Amino acid sequence: MGQLYGTVTPEIVEKLKSIVGEKNIIFEDKAKLQEYGMDTLSLITGIVAEPEVAVKPESTAQVSAIMKLASSHKIPVTARGAGTGLAGSAIPTSRGIVLSLEKMNKILEVDTVDRVAVVEAGVITKDLCRKVEEYGLMYAGYPMSTESSFIGGNVATNAGGAKVIKYGNTRKHILGLEVVLANGEILQLGGRYRKSTWGYDLMETIIGSEGTLAIVTRVIVNLIPGGGKILDLIVPFPDTETVVQAVSKMIVEGNIFPVAVEFMDKLCLTMSAKHHEITLPFTDREDVEAYLIIQLHGNTQEELEAIYEKAGELCLENGALDVFAAESRRDSENIWKVREEYGPGLRLLGKQVYNNPGDVIVPFAKVPEMMRELRKLGEKYNTTIAVVAHIADGNFHTLYVKPDEVPPEQWIDYAKKVYEEMTEIALRLGGVGSGEHGIGLLKKDIFLKSKSPIEIEIMHGIKKAFDPDGILNPGKII
Amino acid sequence: MGQLYGTVTPEIVEKLKSIVGEKNIIFEDKAKLQEYGMDTLSLITGIVAEPEVAVKPESTAQVSAIMKLASSHKIPVTARGAGTGLAGSAIPTSRGIVLSLEKMNKILEVDTVDRVAVVEAGVITKDLCRKVEEYGLMYAGYPMSTESSFIGGNVATNAGGAKVIKYGNTRKHILGLEVVLANGEILQLGGRYRKSTWGYDLMETIIGSEGTLAIVTRVIVNLIPGGGKILDLIVPFPDTETVVQAVSKMIVEGNIFPVAVEFMDKLCLTMSAKHHEITLPFTDREDVEAYLIIQLHGNTQEELEAIYEKAGELCLENGALDVFAAESRRDSENIWKVREEYGPGLRLLGKQVYNNPGDVIVPFAKVPEMMRELRKLGEKYNTTIAVVAHIADGNFHTLYVKPDEVPPEQWIDYAKKVYEEMTEIALRLGGVGSGEHGIGLLKKDIFLKSKSPIEIEIMHGIKKAFDPDGILNPGKII
Numbered sequence: 001m002g003q004l005y006g007t008v009t010p011e012i013v014e015k016l017k018s019i020v021g022e023k024n025i026i027f028e029d030k031a032k033l034q035e036y037g038m039d040t041l042s043l044i045t046g047i048v049a050e051p052e053v054a055v056k057p058e059s060t061a062q063v064s065a066i067m068k069l070a071s072s073h074k075i076p077v078t079a080r081g082a083g084t085g086l087a088g089s090a091i092p093t094s095r096g097i098v099l100s101l102e103k104m105n106k107i108l109e110v111d112t113v114d115r116v117a118v119v120e121a122g123v124i125t126k127d128l129c130r131k132v133e134e135y136g137l138m139y140a141g142y143p144m145s146t147e148s149s150f151i152g153g154n155v156a157t158n159a160g161g162a163k164v165i166k167y168g169n170t171r172k173h174i175l176g177l178e179v180v181l182a183n184g185e186i187l188q189l190g191g192r193y194r195k196s197t198w199g200y201d202l203m204e205t206i207i208g209s210e211g212t213l214a215i216v217t218r219v220i221v222n223l224i225p226g227g228g229k230i231l232d233l234i235v236p237f238p239d240t241e242t243v244v245q246a247v248s249k250m251i252v253e254g255n256i257f258p259v260a261v262e263f264m265d266k267l268c269l270t271m272s273a274k275h276h277e278i279t280l281p282f283t284d285r286e287d288v289e290a291y292l293i294i295q296l297h298g299n300t301q302e303e304l305e306a307i308y309e310k311a312g313e314l315c316l317e318n319g320a321l322d323v324f325a326a327e328s329r330r331d332s333e334n335i336w337k338v339r340e341e342y343g344p345g346l347r348l349l350g351k352q353v354y355n356n357p358g359d360v361i362v363p364f365a366k367v368p369e370m371m372r373e374l375r376k377l378g379e380k381y382n383t384t385i386a387v388v389a390h391i392a393d394g395n396f397h398t399l400y401v402k403p404d405e406v407p408p409e410q411w412i413d414y415a416k417k418v419y420e421e422m423t424e425i426a427l428r429l430g431g432v433g434s435g436e437h438g439i440g441l442l443k444k445d446i447f448l449k450s451k452s453p454i455e456i457e458i459m460h461g462i463k464k465a466f467d468p469d470g471i472l473n474p475g476k477i478i
Numbered sequence: 479m480g481q482l483y484g485t486v487t488p489e490i491v492e493k494l495k496s497i498v499g500e501k502n503i504i505f506e507d508k509a510k511l512q513e514y515g516m517d518t519l520s521l522i523t524g525i526v527a528e529p530e531v532a533v534k535p536e537s538t539a540q541v542s543a544i545m546k547l548a549s550s551h552k553i554p555v556t557a558r559g560a561g562t563g564l565a566g567s568a569i570p571t572s573r574g575i576v577l578s579l580e581k582m583n584k585i586l587e588v589d590t591v592d593r594v595a596v597v598e599a600g601v602i603t604k605d606l607c608r609k610v611e612e613y614g615l616m617y618a619g620y621p622m623s624t625e626s627s628f629i630g631g632n633v634a635t636n637a638g639g640a641k642v643i644k645y646g647n648t649r650k651h652i653l654g655l656e657v658v659l660a661n662g663e664i665l666q667l668g669g670r671y672r673k674s675t676w677g678y679d680l681m682e683t684i685i686g687s688e689g690t691l692a693i694v695t696r697v698i699v700n701l702i703p704g705g706g707k708i709l710d711l712i713v714p715f716p717d718t719e720t721v722v723q724a725v726s727k728m729i730v731e732g733n734i735f736p737v738a739v740e741f742m743d744k745l746c747l748t749m750s751a752k753h754h755e756i757t758l759p760f761t762d763r764e765d766v767e768a769y770l771i772i773q774l775h776g777n778t779q780e781e782l783e784a785i786y787e788k789a790g791e792l793c794l795e796n797g798a799l800d801v802f803a804a805e806s807r808r809d810s811e812n813i814w815k816v817r818e819e820y821g822p823g824l825r826l827l828g829k830q831v832y833n834n835p836g837d838v839i840v841p842f843a844k845v846p847e848m849m850r851e852l853r854k855l856g857e858k859y860n861t862t863i864a865v866v867a868h869i870a871d872g873n874f875h876t877l878y879v880k881p882d883e884v885p886p887e888q889w890i891d892y893a894k895k896v897y898e899e900m901t902e903i904a905l906r907l908g909g910v911g912s913g914e915h916g917i918g919l920l921k922k923d924i925f926l927k928s929k930s931p932i933e934i935e936i937m938h939g940i941k942k943a944f945d946p947d948g949i950l951n952p953g954k955i956i
Contacts, residue, residue: 061740111725113843138729158675169673171682172650184934192841195647195871196910197636197686199917199925199955200937204649204682208675225733248591252614255703255777299733303781363670364590393673432674441679447677459678460942465936477677 005094005471006073008052016055016097019065024056024103036080036098041088041442044357045412050092051078051098053148053389058103060178060186060217067215070097070471077182078473079211081153081249082124084145086357087440089157089210094474101152104217107131114177114192115223121152121216129219138226140166141173143436144340152216158208160436162260162339165392166297167224169436173209175221179206182467192220205462210438211473213466229304230259231296232335234281235315240371242319243290244364247392254314256307259295262339266290267384268399269338272345276335281324288321292391293339342388343399349384352402354415357442360426361435362394373425381418395435396407398422410445420446439477448478483572483949484551486530494575497543502534502581514558514576518918519566522835523890527569529576536581538656538664538695540880545693546662548575548949555660556951557689559631560602562623564835565918567635567688572952579630582695585609592670593701599630599694606699607776616704618644619651621914622818628693636686638914640738640817643870644727644775645702647914651683654698657684661947670698683940688916689951691944707782708737709774710804710813712759713793714766718849720797721768722842725870728792737773740817741852741869744768745862746877747816750823756812760803766799770869771817783924820866821877827862830880831894834922838904839913840872848874851903859896873913876900898924917955926956 013027026032036054041047043113057063076096083090092098101122109118112135118126119128120273125146129139143149143159153159155177160169167173176190189203190196206213236241243263252258264272269291282288295312298304312323326332346353362370371387374396378385384401400418423433426461433439439447448456459478463470504510514532519525535541548555554574561568570576579600587596597606603624607617621627621637631637633655638647645651654668667681668674668857670676710731715721721741728734742750747769751758757793760766774789786866790801824831840848849865852874856863862879878893901911901924912919915924918920926934938955941948 044791111843113722113728114841158679160673160675164673168650172646181932183932185930186935187930191908191910192843193839193872193909193913195638195642195868195873195913196839197638197914197916198910199637199929200580200683200691200940201686202933202936204685205678205940207682213678220952225730227733233705244591252590252593252703255705259898361671361674363592365589365670390673394671395673403529430669431671432676435671435673436675438675451677452663452665454659454661455665455680458680458943462678462683465939465943 006075006098008075008096012069012073012075013053015069016053016066019062019069020055020057024058025053027053035204036100037092038089039083039085039090041086041357041440042091044355047088047091051092052095054098054100056100056103060180063099063180063200063215063217064184064186064281066097066099067180067182070467071183074113074471076471076474079149079156079215081122081156082148082469083459084149085153085157086437086439087434087442089438089440089473091441091475093441099215101150110135110137111192116192117223118218118220119151120218121150123151125149125151125154125297132223133226136226137223139221139412140224141170141175141221143170151219151221155207155216155219155438156209156211157438162262162390165261166257166259173222174203174207174219175222176219177203177206177216179214179216181214182469182472190220208438210440210476212463212476213472215472228297228299229301230271231304231308232332233294233296234335235292235294235326236282236285236321237290237292237319238287238321239289239423241368242368243292243391246315246318246320248364249318250311250314251392254310256310256403259297260293261392262293263387263389264291264293264339264342265387268342268345268386268388271348272338272342275345275348276337276341278338280335282322285321289465308357339388346386346399346401348403352408354400354402354411354413356398356415356419357437358419358423359435359437360396360431360433361425362426362429362431364392364394366429366431367394370426370429374398374422377418377421377425383418393435394431418467441476444477481894482552483554483574486553486574490547490551490553491531493547494531494544495644497540497547498533498535502536503531503533510590514578515568515570517561517562517563517568519835519918520569522833524567525569525823526920527571527573530573532578534578534581538658541577541658541695542662542664542695544577545658545660546576549661549947553559554949554952557634557693559600559628559634560626562627563631563635563918564915565912566920567916567951567954569919571919572589577693579628585681586927588613588615589670590615594670595699595701597629597697597905599628599697601629603627603629604631610701611704614704617651617699618702619648619699621648629697629699633685633694633697635916637916640740640868643739644735644737650683651700652685652697653700655681655684655694656696657692657694657770659692660947660950668698672700686916688918689952690954691940691950692713693950706775706777707779709782709786710810711772711774712802713770713772714760714799715768715770715797716765716799717767719846721770721869722845724793724796724798726822726842727796728789729870732788732792734789734860736789737775738771739870741769741865741867742771742817742820743835743865746820746823746866747862749826750816750820753823753826754815754819756816758813758816760800763799769814769924804869823831824877824879827879830886830889832880832889833879834876834878834893834897836897837913837915838909838911840904840907840909842870842872844907844909845869848904848907852876852900855896855899856902858949861896871913872909905936919954
């Protein structure tokens with residue numbers, strides 16, 4: 001579009017200083033600015049873009065003042081959460097101002113009658129989860145990165161994690177947003193209610209827009225009753241088709257919605273266990289090709305046991321080779337460590353591994369076909385494709401192992417080609433290119449290719465409606 | 479905005495005829511055209527607007543052809559579902575073409591593995607519910623008007639009903655939409671998956687937009703396992719504060735999410751029971767001011783009984799005067815007849831009654847304050863305000879009884895003033911003007927007043943992005 005952006009002059013730096021205070025501004029320290037120019041994608045691909053200045057406002061009023069200043073000078077502003085994003089949305093490719101929400105980290109209120117918490121955007125998701133637990137409540141919208149990600153970032157990417165099958169993704173748990181528009185105006189959207197039809201839903205439009213439409217400063221989240229008992233299972237299967245069948249039976253016939261149903265292929269699980277020096281059952285069985293890690297929840301011990309019995313039976317009746325139930329907290333921790341930190345395991349192969357930040361979705365019924373396609377894709381590119389999946393959501397995370405014949409300096413580009421073809425397959429199967437990470441920089445090209453011109457035109461129209469000068473996180477999504 | 483619209487000439491009628499066929503067009507029969515110029519709001523307020531022509535396409539391709547024709551002549555098009563809307567969204571105030579979806583009423587697929595149904599927009603919600611029951615599944619997004627409303631209309635208004643507290647409103651159960659844009663282009667949005675973050679979510683933006691952004695032709699809905707047992711309760715309370723307390727304890731402490739928690743005040747319940755010649759318990763008790771009608775669900779009889787025991791206890795511990803559990807199907811039917819068809823009861827007072835199509839929301843914690851405000855409002859306007867509420871959602875339906883001193887011909891305008899003041903109170907209490915009916919014509923003025931100029935500007939921008947010539951349902955919402 002050839003936007004002409006302003007630059008951050010010393011005068012603007014002075015004005016920013018007067019807004020956020022000396023201690024909340026970074027503008028000469030190159031190393032620090034680099035830190036504010038990267039997110040988790042940078043660690044995988046090396047993409048970094050140093051902002052001209054980074055500011056850490058402490059209030060919505062300060063965010064508003066920053067945006068008024070930026071918009072009057074047409075300076076790009078990239079809102080930044082914890083930098084845990086995997087798509088590069090927080091990388092300020094047009095430089096300008098990085099606006100970090102890290103200082104806006106207060107949990108303002110937990111209301112047990114309305115069942116909501118009101119939090120600033122920079123609250124670490126896990127802090128929110130822990131706080132509401134004190135009230136016997138639960139924030140169910142959290143992603144896998146809960147230990148580090150900010151709630152505002154979860155909203156910006158419409159995050160999800162292992163527990164979407166039972167509770168739904170972030171969008172399902174957001175009731176209200178305070179946002180600052182590009183021009184500095186503050187909007188209150190939604191509220192302490194779970195039902196509304198009151199004009200175009202700007203809140204729903206902003207969720208998942210990766211900081212390109214508005215800056216989220218405050219969030220009202222839905223809480224549900226917490227407590228109850230959980231049980232973790234490992235279930236080995238001879239192949240993926242069987243896995244899909246068993247999960248389907250468990251949900252539809254058994255009416256069992258596990259908290260999590262995680263798929264790991266043999267390679268991923270065994271290598272991760274080896275890396276963590278954890279012994280898991282069934283890893284020495286020759287006939288096992290895939291594992292499910294299942295977390296069940298019951299409000300009481302009896303309810304949990306009944307669910308476990310039924311779930312176990314349905315798995316065994318539908319092709320599972322065995323069922324192992326964690327007997328201790330230690331067992332559970334081990335199982336989840338192997339699942340959550342699976343990345344390093346494959347390094348034991350002694351080869352370069354690309355931890356694909358893509359996270360395609362296919363309809364659940366197409367999971368077996370996707371698995372077959374991945375095998376073919378691996379053969380075509382002579383790479384081992386290891387799979388970890390939120391299987392009930394049809395959501396795939398993959399790792400690619402570098403073939404010997406590919407020179408190290410070409411590996412990332414090579415891996416990206418594999419990733420792009422994988423995304424094309426998912427789209428062809430009726431899926432979508434990202435389940436929980438977003439588009440950012442990483443998927444922009446393939447995203448634009450996947451949409452019709454009219455859809456992109458409508459998206460540009462929406463962008464323009466919110467941010468006429470295009471100063472919010474330029475170059476992302478569209 | 480002073481749009482200049484085209485009119486439906488005889489040539490255009492001929493072209494429309496060639497698209498939908500002679501039998502699917504209405505253009506000279508005044509009485510028929512009147513029918514296509516009204517919805518349920520018309521029955522309450524008398525507002526009707528006769529379209530120039532009404533068409534009943536049988537396929538998405540026909541809808542697309544109609545829109546191409548309409549857009550090339552800038553003729554307004556108002557999409558029409560079952561006409562059960564209470565806000566006047568289906569009333570074609572700019573005349574032009576009414577596009578009725580009634581012939582697009584096929585349930586195309588029920589997929590038990592992906593747990594979705596794919597249906598045309600004109601499917602009656604209840605037909606979808608019945609169909610998926612055959613597969614042991616449930617469509618949980620249905621509103622109270624399920625017997626007559628179309629699924630497309632539910633999407634257009636983001637409908638809700640008594641069961642939102644457990645299952646969420648329509649938005650929560652829509653996975654995909656096929657829509658036809660103003661220019662006739664067809665878009666497929668979302669799909670057979672429950673998790674995605676893939677650019678601005680046009681589907682979420684369209685849900686609840688009352689036919690002003692696009693015409694919904696096909697819907698992919700989420701299904702959940704069905705079956706189980708239900709039990710209906712009537713619980714009498716001495717006052718509203720106590721009701722709120724009991725509901726709160728039931729949900730937060732008891733971790734019980736009833737399928738429905740319906741509030742009826744004494745007047746509404748007793749008069750409705752009288753009208754239907756149904757004897758309900760506790761109606762002769764002097765100390766009762768309010769009733770809850772609660773529907774509980776358990777996967778098994780034992781689970782249901784455990785839930786019932788806990789719910790009953792929590793109600794009694796928190797101020798309920800008694801608990802009655804329906805002992806037969808007949809009991810249940812009677813309870814729900816009194817609740818669902820409460821409108822006619824008040825007519826026994828022998829006075830004109832305004833069945834307020836407004837449906838404000840307040841945060842749950844503000845329900846007692848809203849009740850007090852309604853009493854004051856009733857005193858101010860010398861009208862009895864009878865209340866039926868989806869109380870756990872803070873969602874109010876009300877009826878106003880005409881005071882003797884107000885002349886009949888002034889009654890509707892008088893009642894509207896009461897309604898507007900009621901909406902202002904709800905907004906002041908942190909609520910919203912509509913929980914499930916939408917804005918349409920009825921609430922447009924108060925909606926526009928409730929929003930800041932920048933919000934309205936953004937909404938106009940969104941409207942323009944989808945429908946640059948403003949031909950889709952002009953004059954509604956904004």
